[in-house]
Amino acid sequence: MYLVTAEQMRELDRITIDRLGIPAVALMENAGRAIAEEIIELCRKRNGGHASRGIGRTVDNGTGQDLTGFDVSGDRALTLDTAAAEHWFILVGKGNNGGDGLVAARYLREAGIAVTLVYAVPPESLTGEAALQRDAAAALGLSAAVYGQDPLDFAACSGILDALLGTGAAGAPRGVYAELIAAANASGKPIVSADIPSGLNADTGEMHAPCVHASVTVCLAFLKRGLLQYPGAGAAGTVVVRAIGIPVSLAREVGLQSYWLTPEVLQAGLGVDVLRHRSPEGHKGTYGHVLVAGGTLRMSGAGLLAARAALRAGSGLVTWALPQKLLPAVIGAAPELMLADVGGDEQGNWNAGTAAELLRLSAERDVTAVGPGLGRFQGDTDWLRTLWEGTEGPLVIDADALNILAETDYSHWASRPGSVVLTPHPGEMARLAGISTAEVQRDRIGLAERYAREHGVILVLKGAHTVIAAPDGVSYVNTTGHPGMGTGGAGDVLTGIIAGLLAQGLNALQAAAFGVYLHGLAGERAAGLRNHPASLIAGDIIESL
Numbered sequence: 001m002y003l004v005t006a007e008q009m010r011e012l013d014r015i016t017i018d019r020l021g022i023p024a025v026a027l028m029e030n031a032g033r034a035i036a037e038e039i040i041e042l043c044r045k046r047n048g049g050h051a052s053r054g055i056g057r058t059v060d061n062g063t064g065q066d067l068t069g070f071d072v073s074g075d076r077a078l079t080l081d082t083a084a085a086e087h088w089f090i091l092v093g094k095g096n097n098g099g100d101g102l103v104a105a106r107y108l109r110e111a112g113i114a115v116t117l118v119y120a121v122p123p124e125s126l127t128g129e130a131a132l133q134r135d136a137a138a139a140l141g142l143s144a145a146v147y148g149q150d151p152l153d154f155a156a157c158s159g160i161l162d163a164l165l166g167t168g169a170a171g172a173p174r175g176v177y178a179e180l181i182a183a184a185n186a187s188g189k190p191i192v193s194a195d196i197p198s199g200l201n202a203d204t205g206e207m208h209a210p211c212v213h214a215s216v217t218v219c220l221a222f223l224k225r226g227l228l229q230y231p232g233a234g235a236a237g238t239v240v241v242r243a244i245g246i247p248v249s250l251a252r253e254v255g256l257q258s259y260w261l262t263p264e265v266l267q268a269g270l271g272v273d274v275l276r277h278r279s280p281e282g283h284k285g286t287y288g289h290v291l292v293a294g295g296t297l298r299m300s301g302a303g304l305l306a307a308r309a310a311l312r313a314g315s316g317l318v319t320w321a322l323p324q325k326l327l328p329a330v331i332g333a334a335p336e337l338m339l340a341d342v343g344g345d346e347q348g349n350w351n352a353g354t355a356a357e358l359l360r361l362s363a364e365r366d367v368t369a370v371g372p373g374l375g376r377f378q379g380d381t382d383w384l385r386t387l388w389e390g391t392e393g394p395l396v397i398d399a400d401a402l403n404i405l406a407e408t409d410y411s412h413w414a415s416r417p418g419s420v421v422l423t424p425h426p427g428e429m430a431r432l433a434g435i436s437t438a439e440v441q442r443d444r445i446g447l448a449e450r451y452a453r454e455h456g457v458i459l460v461l462k463g464a465h466t467v468i469a470a471p472d473g474v475s476y477v478n479t480t481g482h483p484g485m486g487t488g489g490a491g492d493v494l495t496g497i498i499a500g501l502l503a504q505g506l507n508a509l510q511a512a513a514f515g516v517y518l519h520g521l522a523g524e525r526a527a528g529l530r531n532h533p534a535s536l537i538a539g540d541i542i543e544s545l
């Protein structure tokens with residue numbers, strides 16, 4: 001499923017209306033009806049009635065697919081047995097988002113639900129399609145109040161539709177908009193947001209103050225980027241994407257290149273065999289050979305986790321290269337691994353002299369993963385450069401190897417035949433990009449896309465909803481995973497998985513995207529196996545692969 005910015009959404013609107021000749025008011029009608037359907041669905045579930053669709057983060061963009069991958073059905077009759085118990089406040093902004101709310105109000109009324117329109121601004125100031133909807137609502141006799149002029153008691157309603165600000169919003173909500181948002185949040189009533197929660201930056205997921213905290217967000221036509229990026233993702237509640245008559249086929253014309261990473265996107269878009277078929281004639285040589293370079297005396301576990309994860313990801317063979325001093329201590333830690341002595345110093349640290357042996361080892365293997373538990377050492381920049389320029393196959397760079405990169409301008413290094421996958425967490429990304437961690441988190445998709453394009457690498461920006469970006473501008477946002485995965489070593493496991501997939505012949509973008517997806521899925525599974533997700537440790541993720 002595509003992800004769009006507000007600007008791209010406006011372009012899609014323009015093409016649909018101006019070129020295809022589909023009237024804006026028809027799109028608004030579809031939008032409002034879809035919103036009403038989702039409100040009725042929410043009421044039904046809340047009252048213990050039959051839920052017509054699966055619970056969770058759901059989407060319906062004509063594909064009948066939800067964000068957790070379950071199939072969903074589409075019983076959306078606009079009726080509600082318990083309608084008499086409902087009274088919804090419809091918060092109406094000045095623009096088309098408000099227009100959507102006015103349409104929804106009509107359909108809710110039709111279903112027998114009491115509605116009160118709450119205009120943020122005097123209704124006379126509405127224009128275009130929104131004004132048309134205002135007049136239709138008035139002609140139907142829907143009760144209306146103007147915020148600040150008429151008395152309003154939020155305690156009297158059973159739910160709130162937030163149709164204040166959509167993709168046309170600029171900056172933090174001002175004046176009466178801010179007051180209404182604060183009052184809605186304080187009411188404790190369930191809030192359904194039209195398109196995006198008012199106060200959310202639709203592109204970056206940044207939450208302005210104030211920002212609506214929605215139970216459900218009915219996103220219209222295309223999934224807005226901000227709904228998948230934290231902190232905004234946390235304010236959106238359950239996200240439902242509803243088709244409103246804008247053809248998905250226009251996406252190509254507008255040049256959409258950002259996707260929510262689903263099994264369909266992996267399979268059809270990226271060409272990944274998500275079932276990971278193994279040939280009946282296959283043998284260990286069929287599935288590639290990973291070289292993991294990492295681990296020091298104090299952080300040997302990082303190298304071990306990455307190497308074990310590469311095995312569990314399906315790599316036929318895995319060699320763990322580590323300082324000679326450590327080698328006797330790790331014998332038998334994972335009997336399936338091969339160990340390689342690269343020298344190093346007396347304390348079991350890596351040193352500049354290990355580069356030659358590493359190059360030799362790497363030449364005989366399909367992929368090299370470097371960084372987990374590597375530590376820093378004298379001459380490490382040249383050491384990494386030797387590896388970068390001297391190895392032919394793909395290179396996965398993580399942890400301290402990223403910190404080495406961050407301290408040098410590697411754009412001058414010779415371009416390499418094999419691809420490069422960088423897997424920074426937000427702190428490492430901040431060092432790579434020369435900005436603060438807070439700035440990294442402000443627009444993760446945008447930053448990942450820029451960095452990947454500028455540096456010609458596949459970038460995996462880790463954290464909740466990991467972003468994968470490629471040099472050609474394509475990006476993916478992954479939503480598998482679990483908060484329990486915030487534990488030491490989880491990143492080393494991801495590095496190993498990506499390397500293991502590369503060894504099996506996936507290209508760098510496929511391996512990065514599928515690796516992130518599988519890592520999250522395994523984390524979810526592992527968390528479910530513990531008595532409490534907080535008990536999850538990185539090794540559990542490997543065992544759940």
Ligand SMILES: NC(=O)C1=CN([C@@H]2O[C@H](COP(=O)(O)OP(=O)(O)OC[C@H]3O[C@@H](n4cnc5c(N)ncnc54)[C@H](O)[C@@H]3O)[C@@H](O)[C@H]2O)[C@@H](O)CC1
Binds near residue numbers: 095172
């Ligand atoms: N044809 C279309 O363009 C369609 C638009 N749709 C809806 O329209 C929305 C976009 O509509 P608009 O472009 O009219 O914009 P919005 O309705 O999002 O908001 C624009 C209005 O809010 C005011 N405003 C902007 N930022 C503000 C702030 N920070 N504080 C207070 N007021 C602020 C502006 O003065 C303007 O009047 C979408 O999110 C979607 O809900 C749907 O109806 C589908 C079709």
Ligand SMILES: [K+]
Binds near residue numbers: 163164166195
């Ligand atoms: K809204």
